[in-house]
Ligand code: 8ID
């Protein structure tokens with residue numbers, strides 16, 4: 157009942173576009189599962205991969221996608237704790253060695269042998285995708301597979317980054333890029349974790365979305381005359397937020413964040429604009445004791461915790477569903493910064 161051929165969106169050359177075509181269905185190796193992907197979120201990372209934005213080459217031809225939610229339909233003989241029929245998620249970290257010092261300490265995203273879905277191995281923009289069983293997300297049966305898909309990268313990543321920020325309940329976090337895919341999730345996770353949110357993005361539609369998701373203040377970077385002043389003014393004592401999550405696909409806010417972060421606060425870099433650099437004044441960083449760090453997806457435990465928030469009904473993010481065949485149109489909207497929340501593709505059309 158597993159077909160030998162399937163529909164997929166394939167990047168055939170760096171720069172794209174994606175080509176909707178039939179390709180063979182692969183068989184899982186002994187430690188792998190085959191997931192019948194029902195829905196996949198579209199992350200900005202998938203666009204970076206197609207455009208060749210980063211200093212790490214992708215495989216080619218490439219099937220992108222790393223927010224794939226579906227049903228396990230086949231498994232290798234070594235797979236003991238995932239069953240056929242289980243709901244499972246293909247995430248960015250497709251597999252890791254499980255033996256290096258990072259894997260041993262549950263820092264598996266840092267594994268030097270990591271396999272990346274939709275980047276170094278084929279991902280979820282196909283109907284049947286392969287993943288290492290140890291790393292697939294265990295999706296509870298009560299979760300709708302379309303709504304849960306964006307949790308598999310966006311949700312895990314922002315949840316982890318909020319933990320990395322060290323922000324405590326009642327404190328303020330500024331979310332830069334708050335109207336996008338990661339940003340919308342970040343507002344909801346921050347609220348669920350007891351934090352107070354300042355959303356920063358561009359345009360009225362994103363502003364309304366940020367507010368409805370739980371941001372107390374929205375700062376519009378396209379119309380604000382002084383972003384630093386506006387962000388600081390959004391905290392009761394005017395001294396700025398305790399944490400900043402940088403999710404934007406633009407270098408500018410990476411240069412601004414140290415100006416409005418509170419003293420002893422933490423700036424967390426998550427977005428990956430092409431060729432971007434961080435810049436911060438040494439003097440301020442020292443005398444205001446500012447921390448600047450990166451955060452990269454999450455480990456298996458973070459994954460299950462992020463899913464648990466979703467299962468308990470605390471994470472509701474706007475998404476639009478279109479056919480997998482329409483992926484290139486989604487990329488066009490994404491390139492223009494026009495997407496509020498997430499797009500999810502339905503692999504059946
Ligand atoms: O593990 C990681 N670190 C990780 C995981 C997943 C994704 C990192 N990412 C990276 C992606 O590769 C991408 O670079 O996070 C970035 C954001 O991904 P996304 O949320 O999927 O992208 P999006 O939906 O296009 O949202 C980006 C938002 O940034 C806003 C845009 O308006 C959009 O809403 N934005 C921009 I562009 N410039 C801005 C600015 N100056 C800005 N918002 C505020 N100020």
Ligand code: ZN
Nearest residue numbers: 199201309310
């Ligand atoms: Zn992603």
Ligand code: ZN
Nearest residue numbers: 253256259267
């Ligand atoms: Zn490892």
